[in-house]
Amino acid sequence: MKKIFLTGASSGIGKAIAMALTEQGHEVWGTSRDASCLSNISRLHPARLDLSDSRSISDAFNAALAEAGHFDVVINNAGSGHFGPAENLSAESITNQFQLLVFGHIQLMQLALATMRAREHGLIINVTSLASRLPVPFMAAYNAAKAAMAAFIMSIQLELPDSRVHIIDLQPGDICTEFNNAVHKGAQYDSRYEAEVAKTWVMVERNMAAAPKPELVARHVLKLLEQINPPPRVTVGDTFQSKLAPFIFRFLPQRVRIWGLKKYYGL
Numbered sequence: 001m002k003k004i005f006l007t008g009a010s011s012g013i014g015k016a017i018a019m020a021l022t023e024q025g026h027e028v029w030g031t032s033r034d035a036s037c038l039s040n041i042s043r044l045h046p047a048r049l050d051l052s053d054s055r056s057i058s059d060a061f062n063a064a065l066a067e068a069g070h071f072d073v074v075i076n077n078a079g080s081g082h083f084g085p086a087e088n089l090s091a092e093s094i095t096n097q098f099q100l101l102v103f104g105h106i107q108l109m110q111l112a113l114a115t116m117r118a119r120e121h122g123l124i125i126n127v128t129s130l131a132s133r134l135p136v137p138f139m140a141a142y143n144a145a146k147a148a149m150a151a152f153i154m155s156i157q158l159e160l161p162d163s164r165v166h167i168i169d170l171q172p173g174d175i176c177t178e179f180n181n182a183v184h185k186g187a188q189y190d191s192r193y194e195a196e197v198a199k200t201w202v203m204v205e206r207n208m209a210a211a212p213k214p215e216l217v218a219r220h221v222l223k224l225l226e227q228i229n230p231p232p233r234v235t236v237g238d239t240f241q242s243k244l245a246p247f248i249f250r251f252l253p254q255r256v257r258i259w260g261l262k263k264y265y266g267l
């Protein structure tokens with residue numbers, strides 16, 4: 001039995017991970033901004049955490065740690081996105097994306113790392129995104145935040161001495177969750193972009209509807225927990241998005257990458 005801290009356990013990928021872990025007998029401290037949204041299942045301990053508030057992150061982690069005694073695994077999963085032209089993105093929404101997906105995630109990773117380094121044991125799984133490498137049009141701040149987090153994780157992986165503390169960058173492709181509902185909320189379109197935004201949104205929705213279920217990510221997480229020497233980066237999703245596209249992308253010149261992504265989203 002492992003003790004696990006998991007953010008964003010109320011919905012989508014986090015909820016599927018929470019279900020899979022508790023079914024396997026693990027104790028999970030799962031978070032939401034509203035703890036009443038968390039499933040009432042045994043071995044799931046509800047915690048309130050808001051990534052937009054750094055105090056809430058440390059309070060939630062420290063209170064859960066005091067209850068649990070230690071964490072074997074911390075899963076940095078919670079997050080949301082935005083949708084709209086980069087040209088018109090307000091400084092506030094860019095800052096908000098970076099607070100949630102970079103500063104909040106880094107803060108939690110550092111809190112986890114401090115306790116794990118003291119015990120010389122532990123696993124941190126950071127859920128970033130394939131959007132860090134294959135950006136989605138009209139999600140510029142989201143793509144950039146995920147890329148920043150991926151670079152930060154790789155930097156820590158370079159610096160950490162060989163030990164039994166492992167950090168993984170888990171990069172999902174499209175996974176069928178409630179993610180797009182939050183993304184589209186409050187979207188503002190500059191009229192010059194209206195047609196392109198609409199075309200892209202159709203593709204984004206279509207991809208999401210056809211995407212694998214979040215239980216696929218949960219199964220990958222269960223496998224990672226069993227590995228003595230887990231991989232530093234893992235991609236999860238359908239074969240084209242998670243395997244073929246990132247592989248081919250590596251060898252393409254930038255001009256062809258941009259052309260290919262435009263074609264993919266019908267732009």
Ligand SMILES: NC(=O)c1ccc[n+]([C@@H]2O[C@H](COP(=O)([O-])OP(=O)(O)OC[C@H]3O[C@@H](n4cnc5c(N)ncnc54)[C@H](OP(=O)(O)O)[C@@H]3O)[C@@H](O)[C@H]2O)c1
Binds near residue numbers: 033
């Ligand atoms: N679905 C995809 O296609 C996909 C692809 C690549 C990466 N990802 C990443 O996977 C992670 C989970 O996304 P999902 O698809 O499962 O989305 P989801 O179904 O919308 O779930 C998002 C989770 O994050 C929590 N959350 C949202 N904003 C938060 C905030 N400000 N503070 C604390 N918690 C917050 C939500 O909890 P409450 O609302 O209850 O607080 C919820 O539990 C995200 O980091 C996302 O970027 C998703």
